[in-house]
Amino acid sequence: MRTLILGGDGFCGWPTALHLSAHGHDVTIVDSLVRRRIDDELGVQSLTPIRPLSERLLAWREATEREIDFVQCDLARDYDRLVELLAEKNPETIVHFAEQRSAPYSMKSPRHKRYTVDNNANVTHNLLAAMVQVGSQAQLVHLGSMGVYGYETVPLDLPEGYLTVTYPDNDGRPQTREILYPTQPGSVYHLTKSMDQLMFQYYAHNDGIRITDLHQGIVWGTQTDETDRDVRLINRFDYDGDYGTVLNRFLVEAAIGYPLTVHGSGRQTRAFINIRxxxxCIRMAAESGDEVSGRPRVMNQMTETHRVIDLAHLVANTIGAEVNMVPNPRQEAEENRLSVRNDRLLNLGLEPTLLATGLMRESAEIAHEYVGRVDTNRIPCVSYWNRQRETAAEGA
Ligand code: NAD
Structure with missing residues (x-):
């Protein structure tokens, strides 16, 4: 299968590129490398020493004799290059990871809000328009987020994309219709993921573009079977207040003896999935195709839900750490219930890697190994969702 991985130098994209290559896909990575420049902007580096992409690709060739091609392109700005690329490579699958993915980063300042919208909306729309322009028959597999739904307690298991609603027509007769499950974005980043959904709905309906939108939970873990093969293939591991996702951040904090930073009450429930x-899941989505029904296939890509405070205690008990409650920089419910349907990926053969399997120790060992690279000044989240909270926290 000829597969393009947009954003293939990132945390999810790199291990996916290797996994698909290992399973026989002919992979091309397309990336602007902007994520590495954001590391420089924030003055923080991945906990793990990630190598330049050229060195990563050489290491993969030496380990497997398989080639992965790389094209550097800013997909939000260089539309003509994107069109050329689609025409030249004629991919059967396009996996789209190429977005600014941090909610705190998207809330740092008006510039960061505008960058996140410009970048994410343009990459997605450029891609859809280019696919139509070249008549691409590829299946587009996009990484969305469970976070688009917000975290209100709702009295149902979150369905996979669609909700059947019943409403009275003008004569009072009940009508039913299926709609996209309503989004309730909790940050500008999540707002862009909500916008993506509408673009997918439009292009699937209008142009018959085949789309699978994977609503992913928070990813934890670092390594996969493929990134483990050579130290030059190591995956990135973000622990800072902007890009460090909650469990990975806790694991690094525990490794350096820094009290675990639990935002607010810690009673927020979130969905999780291991990087493996x-x-x-992405391979299953790519290889299973979609329903070709004029509407996107949506699958919830998560395996378990946990309350943040329970995760903190799990890490504290397994690895040893103090738990510290800090003011919540986000504007979100202090407590919510969350239950999610993930039947589609389970039916495709997903066997969940749960926290209870002990894989958490693997990440903790990595955190210990690279402990000397941690900059503790970068751990607190310094992006606030609104100024009043920022002022309150500064005064605290
Ligand atoms: P990441 O920031 O590590 O990787 C994104 C990659 O896309 C980077 O290599 C970056 O350079 C590239 N990119 C961004 N804008 C680009 C552009 N205009 N042109 C070309 N390349 C561009 O992020 P990640 O953690 O790998 O996340 C990948 C996707 O998965 C994102 O869309 C994210 O929203 C989604 N997701 C991630 C998580 C998570 O916990 N990491 C959870 C849910 C969903």
């Missing part, structure tokens, strides 16, 4: 399952 991320790459398998």
């Amino acid at each position: 399952d991320t790459v398998r």
